[in-house]
Amino acid sequence: MQISSLLSQKQDDHQHHNHQDDHCDGCGHDHEHTEIRLNQILIGLLFVINSFIIHYFFENGKVVGDVNAMIGAALLGYPIVWTAIKDLRKGRLSTNELVALAVLASFASGEYQESGLVAFFMLLGEIIETRTAEGARASIESLVKLTPTKARRINGSKEDEVEVKDLKVGDVIRIRPGDNIAADGVIMMGEGSINQANITGESLPVDKSKGDDVFAGTQNLNGVLEVKVSRADADTTLGRVHDLILAAEKTKLPIMRIVDQYMGFYTPLVLLVGALVWAFTQDLSRVITVFIIACPCAFILATPTAMVAALSSAARLGILIKNVADIELSAKINAFIFDKTGTLTTGKLAVSRLAPQDGIKPAELLHLAASAEKYSNHPTAKALAQLANEAGLDLTEPQDFKETAGKGITAKVGEETLIVGRANWLKDNGLTDDFMQNVDLSEAEGYSLLYVARNGSFIGWIGLQDQTRPEAQEALSELLGADIRRIAMVSGDREPVAARVAREIGCEEVVAECLPQNKVEYVHKMKAKGYRVAVVGDGVNDAPALAAGDLGVAMGAAGSEVAIHSATIALMNNDLRRLPFLIKLSRQTRSVINQNFMFGVVFVIGGFVLASMAYINPIIAAMLHVIGSLLVVFNSFRLVRQGEELEPFLAEEKEVAPESQSEAPKPSAQPA
Numbered sequence: 141m142q143i144s145s146l147l148s149q150k151q152d153d154h155q156h157h158n159h160q161d162d163h164c165d166g167c168g169h170d171h172e173h174t175e176i177r178l179n180q181i182l183i184g185l186l187f188v189i190n191s192f193i194i195h196y197f198f199e200n201g202k203v204v205g206d207v208n209a210m211i212g213a214a215l216l217g218y219p220i221v222w223t224a225i226k227d228l229r230k231g232r233l234s235t236n237e238l239v240a241l242a243v244l245a246s247f248a249s250g251e252y253q254e255s256g257l258v259a260f261f262m263l264l265g266e267i268i269e270t271r272t273a274e275g276a277r278a279s280i281e282s283l284v285k286l287t288p289t290k291a292r293r294i295n296g297s298k299e300d301e302v303e304v305k306d307l308k309v310g311d312v313i314r315i316r317p318g319d320n321i322a323a324d325g326v327i328m329m330g331e332g333s334i335n336q337a338n339i340t341g342e343s344l345p346v347d348k349s350k351g352d353d354v355f356a357g358t359q360n361l362n363g364v365l366e367v368k369v370s371r372a373d374a375d376t377t378l379g380r381v382h383d384l385i386l387a388a389e390k391t392k393l394p395i396m397r398i399v400d401q402y403m404g405f406y407t408p409l410v411l412l413v414g415a416l417v418w419a420f421t422q423d424l425s426r427v428i429t430v431f432i433i434a435c436p437c438a439f440i441l442a443t444p445t446a447m448v449a450a451l452s453s454a455a456r457l458g459i460l461i462k463n464v465a466d467i468e469l470s471a472k473i474n475a476f477i478f479d480k481t482g483t484l485t486t487g488k489l490a491v492s493r494l495a496p497q498d499g500i501k502p503a504e505l506l507h508l509a510a511s512a513e514k515y516s517n518h519p520t521a522k523a524l525a526q527l528a529n530e531a532g533l534d535l536t537e538p539q540d541f542k543e544t545a546g547k548g549i550t551a552k553v554g555e556e557t558l559i560v561g562r563a564n565w566l567k568d569n570g571l572t573d574d575f576m577q578n579v580d581l582s583e584a585e586g587y588s589l590l591y592v593a594r595n596g597s598f599i600g601w602i603g604l605q606d607q608t609r610p611e612a613q614e615a616l617s618e619l620l621g622a623d624i625r626r627i628a629m630v631s632g633d634r635e636p637v638a639a640r641v642a643r644e645i646g647c648e649e650v651v652a653e654c655l656p657q658n659k660v661e662y663v664h665k666m667k668a669k670g671y672r673v674a675v676v677g678d679g680v681n682d683a684p685a686l687a688a689g690d691l692g693v694a695m696g697a698a699g700s701e702v703a704i705h706s707a708t709i710a711l712m713n714n715d716l717r718r719l720p721f722l723i724k725l726s727r728q729t730r731s732v733i734n735q736n737f738m739f740g741v742v743f744v745i746g747g748f749v750l751a752s753m754a755y756i757n758p759i760i761a762a763m764l765h766v767i768g769s770l771l772v773v774f775n776s777f778r779l780v781r782q783g784e785e786l787e788p789f790l791a792e793e794k795e796v797a798p799e800s801q802s803e804a805p806k807p808s809a810q811p812a
Contacts, residue, residue: 414431475672476676479631635652
């Protein structure tokens with residue numbers, strides 16, 4: 141039967157976010173409908189089986205047996221014929237009509253048992269295919285069940301139990317041990333271990349405390365938390381992910397569009413073949429068999445079952461694929477371009493060196509720079525603020541704050557004008573090249589440098605370091621082993637810093653001191669050389685480069701709506717080993733689709749030959765139809781289990797002893 145819509149049916153009805161109870165009711169209705177259909181099939185089958193028993197054991201039971209077979213065939217054939225009639229009313233000609241014709245022709249010729257068994261096997265195949273397709277989506281649909289229906293909202297000194305749909309941004313909710321978190325938010329009080337596997341794919345719990353983000357649908361394993369809601373109901377990370385995955389299921393590969401385009405010609409062609417078989421053989425049974433074996437369910441299921449299985453496997457590991465065409469594209473990728481900060485490194489810069497000029501104390505240098513950067517969200521600003529906080533410094537509110545992406549900031553701190561950023565930024569703001577003579581370049585080697593000027597005079601530099609991700613080397617090695625021909629790292633950082641990171645991870649191609657537009661130009665140059673390029677970044681600062689690549693992959697997208705929408709694929713955690721898995725999964729998916737198509741074509745052509753030569757009858761054809769469809773489905777569902785061997789990477793904790801000067805607050809490198 142025409143069941144290509146099985147994998148996308150009912151999606152438009154799954155508006156779960158604002159009507160979670162309605163969603164559950166709908167599921168119950170679907171389940172009830174399926175049970176009614178199953179009962180109807182079983183009753184019809186019992187009548188058909190009873191007719192065989194009567195014919196076999198009672199010599200004069202032909203009439204009674206035929207009546208039983210007729211009733212059974214009517215019960216079993218009704219859903220098939222009614223579906224075909226609805227298609228015709230809509231002006232749509234599909235393979236449903238072929239099955240209906242086969243059932244009606246058998247019935248009209250008095251072959252009631254044959255008609256009933258053909259209808260039974262076709263319905264059985266549909267039910268099995270539907271159940272299997274729903275099983276593939278189970279891991280996605282189960283996301284909605286992760287969000288509780290009730291939440292404990294704190295109202296002054298009281299705790300009120302409210303519906304989750306009534307939560308608003310700014311509400312504070314209490315999360316007890318064992319609770320699923322009801323909304324995205326920031327921990328205001330308490331600490332605990334959070335199981336984030338449903339969002340990020342990480343199997344190990346993550347320790348969270350005050351100031352950390354938590355996501356709806358994750359589970360608090362221990363500790364009592366008070367969380368200020370930042371996103372509620374449909375706007376949560378979980379809700380966005382769920383909707384985007386369901387939207388991905390509705391997208392189609394080019395091959396799927398071709399199949400849909402030619403299916404309109406397929407049914408008339410089969411009818412013509414049936415007419416030719418009748419003209420040459422005058423055998424109605426052969427014509428019926430041709431109609432049954434011609435149902436291209438295996439062919440139609442070839443792509444969508446594989447794609448849903450791949451989406452399910454990827455979602456389980458925190459890989460958000462927003463268009464199934466990106467799976468096909470991933471299989472063709474042969475070059476990767478990585479951003480450095482936050483992608484190949486942890487992105488958590490820590491101040492490791494304070495180098496003030498003569499007459500300036502380290503604490504003064506830190507205070508001025510951290511105050512000037514106070515309104516910036518750049519990792520360097522956060523590192524300065526953290527060290528200042530650890531040193532007990534009270535920062536001054538900056539005035540006239542201005543930030544230029546990739547260069548630096550200017551601001552007034554008290555009565556003094558501060559310029560903080562790259563060396564070229566200071567030069568652009570009026571400082572002469574002379575200030576670089578006061579920087580010992582050998583001493584600054586390997587640091588990310590911030591230069592600081594006050595009232596037009598250079599007062600010192602600050603060195604920061606960012607540790608590489610412990611799994612980065614393994615991930616890049618696996619990519620090279622997967623026939624990725626070229627891997628490059630581009631960074632806005634200085635060449636010595638970029639070179640240090642590249643050496644640690646085993647990346648031979650490095651481009652340093654890149655502004656955002658330079659990264660885009662580099663992507664275009666690589667594409668011009670014939671490479672299929674995947675660009676991997678944080679999804680926010682690298683949005684232009686991600687858009688320029690054939691494939692854009694955003695790292696650590698959980699909680700970042702910008703990251704989720706800026707890339708074609710979003711990794712909900714920061715495990716780089718998801719990238720070689722993605723390439724492997726996409727190539728296996730392409731292979732499975734090709735296998736399914738080949739099987740479907742051979743099945744239909746071989747079936748035509750066998751049917752026209754009377755080697756198979758309608759009942760055997762119906763059984764083969766079920767077997768063929770199941771073989772395709774089960775072949776596709778091998779993909780669901782891909783990645784089960786991918787364990788979380790366990791990094792060894794290392795203590796980093798940073799350098800410091802006398803009188804300086806003790807900078808400490810942040811652990812990875």
